[in-house]
Amino acid sequence: MHIPDGYLGPQTSGMMYAVMLPIWAFAAKIVKKTLKAKQVPLLAIAAAFSFVIMMFNVPIPGGTTGHAVGAVLAAILLGPWAACIAVTVALVVQALLFGDGGITAIGANCFNMAFIEVFAGYYIYKIISGSSGVTSGRRIVAAGVAGYLGLNLAAFTTAVMFGIQPLMHTTADGRSLYCPYGLNVAIPVMMAEHLLVFGWIEAIVTALVIKYLQKEDPSLLQATQEVR
Amino acid sequence: MKTTTKLWIGIGVLALLSPLGLLLPEYFKSGDAWGEWGIEAFGEMIGYIPRGLDKLSALWSAPFADYAFKGWEEKGLRDLSFAYIISAVIGIAVTACVVLLIGRLLSRKK
Numbered sequence: 001m002h003i004p005d006g007y008l009g010p011q012t013s014g015m016m017y018a019v020m021l022p023i024w025a026f027a028a029k030i031v032k033k034t035l036k037a038k039q040v041p042l043l044a045i046a047a048a049f050s051f052v053i054m055m056f057n058v059p060i061p062g063g064t065t066g067h068a069v070g071a072v073l074a075a076i077l078l079g080p081w082a083a084c085i086a087v088t089v090a091l092v093v094q095a096l097l098f099g100d101g102g103i104t105a106i107g108a109n110c111f112n113m114a115f116i117e118v119f120a121g122y123y124i125y126k127i128i129s130g131s132s133g134v135t136s137g138r139r140i141v142a143a144g145v146a147g148y149l150g151l152n153l154a155a156f157t158t159a160v161m162f163g164i165q166p167l168m169h170t171t172a173d174g175r176s177l178y179c180p181y182g183l184n185v186a187i188p189v190m191m192a193e194h195l196l197v198f199g200w201i202e203a204i205v206t207a208l209v210i211k212y213l214q215k216e217d218p219s220l221l222q223a224t225q226e227v228r
Numbered sequence: 229m230k231t232t233t234k235l236w237i238g239i240g241v242l243a244l245l246s247p248l249g250l251l252l253p254e255y256f257k258s259g260d261a262w263g264e265w266g267i268e269a270f271g272e273m274i275g276y277i278p279r280g281l282d283k284l285s286a287l288w289s290a291p292f293a294d295y296a297f298k299g300w301e302e303k304g305l306r307d308l309s310f311a312y313i314i315s316a317v318i319g320i321a322v323t324a325c326v327v328l329l330i331g332r333l334l335s336r337k338k
Binding site (some may be wrong): 001002003005006007011028031032035036037039040042043044047048049050051052053055056057058059060061062063064065066067085086087089090093094095096097098099102103104112158160162169171174175176177178180181186189190193209213214220224 | 231232233235236238239242243245246248249250251252255256257258259261262263264267270274276278279280281282283284285287288289290291292293294295311312315317318319320321322323324325327328330331332334335
């Protein structure tokens with residue numbers, strides 16, 4: 001899901017930076033008001049987890065690969081705005097140091113994984129959890145569903161970004177300048193692999209960590225209730 | 229033991245296991261993620277390399293591109309797995325330090 005340099009035209013990648021800048025600024029403002037100093041280590045852990053879990057490429061035999069992102073987990077533990085910052089840092093480090101995701105596409109990749117997935121996952125978790133206690137089984141289900149849907153929504157916005165390129169950038173001789181596959185290819189392929197395989201990985205990873213924390217240290221799961 | 233210490237140990241274990249993310253796709257003969265192909269793949273896929281993509285793709289030369297070391301492209305899977313673990317450790321350390329720094333700057337004292 002890490003869009004490399006060159007797959008998006010300058011309009012799309014510029015636009016996504018323009019969209020993300022106020023989101024990052026607002027996230028900093030909200031986090032400044034709500035994040036407690038003692039939560040900072042957990043925020044670093046959530047970011048490091050997101051970084052390393054993305055290295056676990058899961059193969060579809062004979063096909064493509066994909067991976068979990070860990071963004072919904074960060075959102076559940078620390079709230080969406082802090083999670084947005086944590087996942088952004090992981091994505092920027094991946095782009096700059098490891099060439100995973102393009103530097104022109106940092107805005108786009110952060111929009112998909114650090115904004116769409118984080119916020120969608122967070123609110124889906126909240127809605128399904130309802131007023132259940134922090135150690136209830138319902139919250140494990142909520143975490144799994146939120147992980148599954150959050151990753152799939154991110155896959156969808158990624159597919160749309162790929163898919164609109166031929167509409168915007170095709171030369172007179174019918175050749176594409178950037179991503180050559182339109183919405184009719186990008187959406188079905190991206191959604192099939194994420195709905196069938198990678199979404200489940202995110203669901204399982206998210207639910208298992210929440211289940212572990214319920215047993216180990218439920219106080220960590222209360223944090224977002226006070227903090228919003 | 230504090231929960232955060234246990235979680236850090238868990239992240240260390242994940243770093244050590246990370247070569248699975250390299251070896252399993254190799255074993256199952258899986259290619260790149262959709263939309264993350266190198267430019268050389270386009271000739272076979274669509275018969276030409278999109279001009280803008282060709283130009284932009286070399287924009288940034290990452291120090292540990294593909295979670296490996298420069299000049300190690302032809303090395304075997306054992307060396308690449310080693311580079312993968314080192315990359316995981318570097319990435320985790322840099323990510324965590326940057327977040328700790330940002331967190332310290334932004335968070336409330338109490």
